[in-house]
Amino acid sequence: MKDTDIKRLLYAHLLCIFSIILSIFIPSFFLENFSILETHLTWLCICSVFVTAVNLILYLVVKSNTSSKRSSLSYKVTRFLKCCIYLLLSCFSFHVVFVLYGAPLIELVLETFLLAVILSTFTTVPCLCLLGPNFKAWLRVFSRNGVTSIWENSLQITTISSFIGTWLGAFPIPLDWGRPWQMAIERKHNIYRSLCGQSTAAQ
Numbered sequence: 192m193k194d195t196d197i198k199r200l201l202y203a204h205l206l207c208i209f210s211i212i213l214s215i216f217i218p219s220f221f222l223e224n225f226s227i228l229e230t231h232l233t234w235l236c237i238c239s240v241f242v243t244a245v246n247l248i249l250y251l252v253v254k255s256n257t258s259s260k261r262s263s264l265s266y267k268v269t270r271f272l273k274c275c276i277y278l279l280l281s282c283f284s285f286h287v288v289f290v291l292y293g294a295p296l297i298e299l300v301l302e303t304f305l306l307a308v309i310l311s312t313f314t315t316v317p318c319l320c321l322l323g324p325n326f327k328a329w330l331r332v333f334s335r336n337g338v339t340s341i342w343e344n345s346l347q348i349t350t351i352s353s354f355i356g357t358w359l360g361a362f363p364i365p366l367d368w369g370r371p372w373q374m375a376i377e378r379k380h381n382i383y384r385s386l387c388g389q390s391t392a393a394q
Contacts, residue, residue, distance in 0.1 A: 196341045204250045204345075208247040212374040214238040234304040239312040251322035277334035281315040282307045292361070306357075317346055 213367040214237045219225045227234050285307035290296055292305045321342060333339040338344045 200341060200345055201258050206245050206249065207242060210241040211238060213243040228296050232301060232305055239305075239308050243316050246316050246320050250317070270323060274319045277319055277324050278311060278315055281311040285310050310353060310357055314350045317349060321346055 214234065215227060218234070220239050221231070222229065222233065225233065271286055282304065286304050289303050289307060318329060318332075322332065331339075332343045332347055333350070
């Protein structure tokens, strides 16, 4: 049974990686001038949708054993609404944390929020799919020795790794802020823009 779970878990992670790769290449067939660097905000949205869809399909297959009471329509609707509220709260919470860690409060709001969305996609969405909107189960899984299955162990590792990866990715950003060479380049850009504006006005 454990070997089967390990294989299914491996396939699940491979499908998630494959969905990220698809989110890089598939949109270029439907969107003009699409690239990760030039249209990074669009790619963040698409990547979140792809990964969320794969997580939903995988965990619906994994958790197919539900009782008749829990398979009722009213239960499913209530559970879905709770999951949506948890996901929104997660996005807004991460956004607040990013601002407290130094992200601009007013400028680049969309970029900061989409970073919160992509982090929620890799942390909150798998938790909601596997554990549901059960806060006690979340506390159990992320507490010491609270894991009861290999799926919960994978959930714990993936979530913590996502947090660490996000922090490590953002950690080097402020290292060059305020450097003389950076400020000189910014001054040159401002002078160039003002000269272009004056030449346009003269014409």
